[in-house]
Amino acid sequence: MGNLTRRDLVVQVAxxxxxxxxxxxxxxxxxxxxLMESFGNRQNIELRNFGVFEIALRRARVGRNPRSPGRDITIPPRAVVxxxxxxxxKRILQKVTQELLEESAGKKSSP
Incomplete structure (x- = not known):
């Protein structure tokens, strides 16, 4: 189960x-x-029954550089999708959740 790439999408659509x-x-x-132009125009993208891609502003926060963890740095606010x-x-994700829970329970119980 790898990632679905642009190429995979093209083949399936074709x-x-x-x-x-x-x-x-x-x-x-x-x-x-x-879609990218819509984000540039600050439009949300709503696809019925699939979902909504919303533009949101992530607040500024304090983070750490892993290479020098002793120093705090301020991460500026930015727009995210x-x-x-x-x-x-949601229905599909519920099934996937159940499958993942069953897999993890099976791994824990096996010696």
């Missing part, structure tokens, strides 16, 4: 839509460009 991979790549590229899952994604 297979499901019967489009050539070049066209699927162009569609995916356009979609990602539009947060994801709030929709109903269908």
């Amino acid at each position: 297979e499901e839509t019967n489009l050539p991979q070049q066209q699927a790549a162009k569609v995916l590229g356009s979609l990602l460009r539009i 947060r994801f709030k899952p929709g109903k269908q994604v």
